[in-house]
Amino acid sequence: MVIPFRGVDFLEFDSLLNDDERLVRSTARQFIEENLIPIIEECNRAGRFPRELVKPMAALGFYGASLQGYGCAGMSNVEYGLVMQELERGDSGLRSFVSVQSALVMYPIYTFGSDEQKQQWLPALQSGEKIGCFGLTEPDFGSNPGAMRSRARKSGREYILNGEKMWITSGSIADVAMIWAKVENPKEEKDERNTRNTKDECVRGFLVETDRPGFKAQDIHGKWSLRASVTSGLSLQDVRIPESNLLPATQGLKSPLMCLNQARYGIAWGAIGAAMACYDCALQYAQLRKQFHDKPIASHQLVQEKLAWMVTEITKAQLLALQVGRLKDEKKTQHQHVSMAKRNNVWMALECARLSRDILGANGVADDYPIMRHMMNLESVKTYEGTHDIHTLILGQNITGLDAF
């Protein structure tokens, strides 16, 4: 008998949630249990994004769930986080899709966009009619996006975009790309020597419809992680967009970093979901699997130590994410808080995946069980949206006042 996922609640964590929060979690949990769990291993094996779930997730309100208006549900940050947790309990790839659509495409349009842009895009993205992607990372620059090479040049009432973007979730299935590029200073256009003067160049965000001439997206194949989501490289060669496609309120690198901060917050919750899935599987397995003396392996001290470590770390991660969420709901959260939660929770989840795999022995590497898939997914999650090490430096800078980048 397959035992449905019931969450992990060691320390009466649920008593810290209100009725709505529990209900939101239960909707997301039930949706994943019924719609993703039955197909995820096949998707992962085939490297297929379950696109058939895009509209059903929209119907439940998963995209832009924490935004107000435009058909969005206006969830609190804690409720949004709980949805992310349940999605990633299913698969990090599906959670990534929702994160990108919500935090990296809808959020910047909502925060930096004009009224026309909001009217045009938010209802369509909320309802899953349109899919978005976020282009910040480049082949040569990941952790240091400030050094990006992508450029936007003003020409009449248009911008002309050139550049390469890499590791872009949903890149080739997107209808619109949120592209970040440096606007070349028109004065310096004539003076080649000055084009490296970054002081005068400002990172700004552009909405680029993916059917514009010069825009190409190519999928990255052979990845051993997030196989159930689409990852692409984007190439922009003299892509002309009307000036009305510039997000008017974007100003400098701070703007895309605000988006990332939003997404990182969701990841801090999502990672708990992946950890719970692994722990839940390992615990069930350990109670059934017999090896020595006809006793379940859960009766051995070394196995118990692993289970005890996992349940402790999951519990700590829940409390950390909840506190950051509560602060965020009070508009008191700071970026270093989110860094701590993302860094700790993804690390913890990856350790849980490794320990769980250990408990399952050889069975742990097969896709009869979800553990290896989560483990491989989490390797990406550890790296994207600010690597583990970059978050360490953000924390270091915050507590010492010294920049160690």
Place this chain on the structure above:
Amino acid sequence: MKILVCMKQVPQKDAPLKLNAGGTWIREDVSYEVNEPDAYALEEALRQKEKNGGEVIVITAGPGRAQQVLREALAKGADRAIHLEDDAFVGFDALNMARALAAVIKAEPFDLIFTGLQSDDYGYAQTGVILAELLGIPHATIVMQIESSGDGIRVKRELEAGYFQFVEMPLPAVLTIQSGINKLRYATLLGIKQAKNKPLRKITLAELQSAVPAGAAGNLQKIERLYVPQKTKNTEFIQGTPAEAARTIVEKLRNEVRVI
């Protein structure tokens, strides 16, 4: 069409069973969920409303925690909710519960009253039937399908061995709904937010004093003892010559196991 759906919060059915100290019921600190047949009853009511218009009202009886059932129903599309709120309702038998529900229903008439076929915890399958009797209106049990028919309705009932029965009945009526007759909807995130603004009326046990004067003490049914089935594995080796052993086995099969 005004439909009342009676819903119950029950312990999660696949969660580990924890019994209270007295061994008379399940401990309070377990996880709870909507009684499964009640979820189908709600879904059927919402579909009837979508087809024929009207109003769906949900009612539950239980402690504060039971409000979650109503919140979920409101989020799925019920228009308003009634909460008979008291810890004592947990211990009510089917008759007492039906009396409490009937008191509320007499004050506000409905065209249709749905209950789940039975509860996943007590499993009486009686509350709906007794409720109809107390209200003096007809009922049908194990209902799988409901259609309008003239001034009344035509329902499909599940019988045993793959047989069905179609019954024409007048309104108002009580129907106990079978599990699995439709596909349950999810509570959408927007629905959960909107549910906050829907009316939820609370009724105390004291207000129902005249209907259930003795509270749970007025129960006609009582749970004496609840226990987890004990695993007993007893292997007995039968000694003696083959002929003696065969004789012993036959004797045991005849007198102890009683299969021959």
